[in-house]
Amino acid sequence: MAKLFRAVIMGPPGSGKGTISERIAQSFGLKHLSSGDFLRENIAANTEAGVLAKTYIERGLMVPDHVMTRLLLPRLEEMTRHSWLMDGFPCTLAQAKALNSTCDLDLVISLNIPYETLKDRLSDRWIHPASGRVYNMGFNPPRVQGRDDLSGEPLIQHDNDQPEALVARLRHYKDVAKPVIDLYKSKGILHTFSGTETDRIWPYINSLLSTKILSRPEMDTQHIPMP
Numbered sequence: 001m002a003k004l005f006r007a008v009i010m011g012p013p014g015s016g017k018g019t020i021s022e023r024i025a026q027s028f029g030l031k032h033l034s035s036g037d038f039l040r041e042n043i044a045a046n047t048e049a050g051v052l053a054k055t056y057i058e059r060g061l062m063v064p065d066h067v068m069t070r071l072l073l074p075r076l077e078e079m080t081r082h083s084w085l086m087d088g089f090p091c092t093l094a095q096a097k098a099l100n101s102t103c104d105l106d107l108v109i110s111l112n113i114p115y116e117t118l119k120d121r122l123s124d125r126w127i128h129p130a131s132g133r134v135y136n137m138g139f140n141p142p143r144v145q146g147r148d149d150l151s152g153e154p155l156i157q158h159d160n161d162q163p164e165a166l167v168a169r170l171r172h173y174k175d176v177a178k179p180v181i182d183l184y185k186s187k188g189i190l191h192t193f194s195g196t197e198t199d200r201i202w203p204y205i206n207s208l209l210s211t212k213i214l215s216r217p218e219m220d221t222q223h224i225p226m227p
C-alpha cells in the first residue's frame with residue numbers, strides 16, 4: 001500500500017483554501033477535511049462541543065483551541081487508512097502543536113493573496129449556511145441567482161466578509177498564523193504560493209503534489225465529511 005499522505009492548507013479568509021482543497025481532493029484522491037464543515041456537522045447534530053462552538057461562531061469569534069483540538073484530533077487519529085488534506089486547522093500555534101503530537105505532516109500549503117484581492121472576493125462571497133458551500137458571483141456563481149445549487153435554499157452574505165470587518169480579520173489571521181507558518185518553515189514542509197487568481201496558482205500546486213504523491217490509491221472524488 002502507498003504511504004499515506006497528510007497535508008494542511010493555510011491562508012487568510014478568502015484566499016481560496018476551500019476551492020483549492022476541492023481541486024486537490026479531486027485530482028489526488030485525498031480526503032478534504034474542513035474544520036468549518038466539521039463544526040457545522042457538530043452544530044447540526046447538537047453535540048456538546050457543537051453547542052459550545054456555535055456561541056463563538058455566531059459572534060464571529062474563533063472557537064477556543066481546546067474545543068477545536070478535542071473535537072478534531074480524535075477524528076484525525078481514526079483516519080488511519082486514508083490520505084487527507086486539512087483545511088482550516090490548525091490556525092493557531094497551540095492547535096499546530098497539538099496536531100504535531102498526533103501525526104507527522106508531509107506538506108503544508110500556505111496561500112499568500114493580496115489584500116485587495118481578498119476584499120473583492122469576500123465582498124462578493126455568498127454562502128449556503130447549512131452546508132458551508134461558497135459561491136462568488138464572478139468566479140463560481142450559483143446556477144440560480146441567490147440559491148444553493150443542491151438544496152435550492154437561499155444564500156446569505158456574512159457581515160464579517162464585508163470590507164469594514166475584513167481588515168481586523170486579516171490582521172488577526174496574520175498574528176495567529178505567523179508562528180504556525182514559522183514552525184512549518186523550520187520543519188522544511190512549508191510551500192507558499194502567491195498570486196491573485198486561483199486558476200494561475202493551481203498548476204503550481206498540482207505539479208508540486210504530482211512530485212509528492214506518486215500513487216493515487218483512493219481516487220475518491222467526493223468531499224467526504226469526517227467519519
Ligand SMILES: Nc1ncnc2c1ncn2[C@@H]1O[C@H](COP(=O)(O)OP(=O)(O)OP(=O)(O)O)[C@@H](O)[C@H]1O
Nearest residue numbers: 012013014035036057061062063068088089090091
Ligand atoms: N481552526 C479553527 N480554530 C478556531 N475556530 C475555527 C477554526 N476553524 C473554523 N473555526 C470557526 O468556524 C467558523 C467557520 O469556519 P469556516 O472555515 O467554514 O469559515 P470562514 O470563517 O468562512 O473561514 P474562511 O473565511 O477562512 O473561509 C470560523 O469563522 C471560526 O469561527
Ligand SMILES: Nc1nc2c(ncn2[C@H]2C[C@H](O)[C@@H](COP(=O)(O)OP(=O)(O)O)O2)c(=O)[nH]1
Nearest residue numbers: 014015016017018019121125135136139197198
Ligand atoms: N474572482 C475570483 N474568485 C475566487 C477565486 N478563487 C476563489 N474565489 C472565490 C470563491 C469564494 O467565493 C471566495 C473565497 O474562496 P474560498 O475557496 O472560499 O476561500 P477560503 O475562505 O476557503 O480560503 O473567492 C479567483 O481566482 N477569482
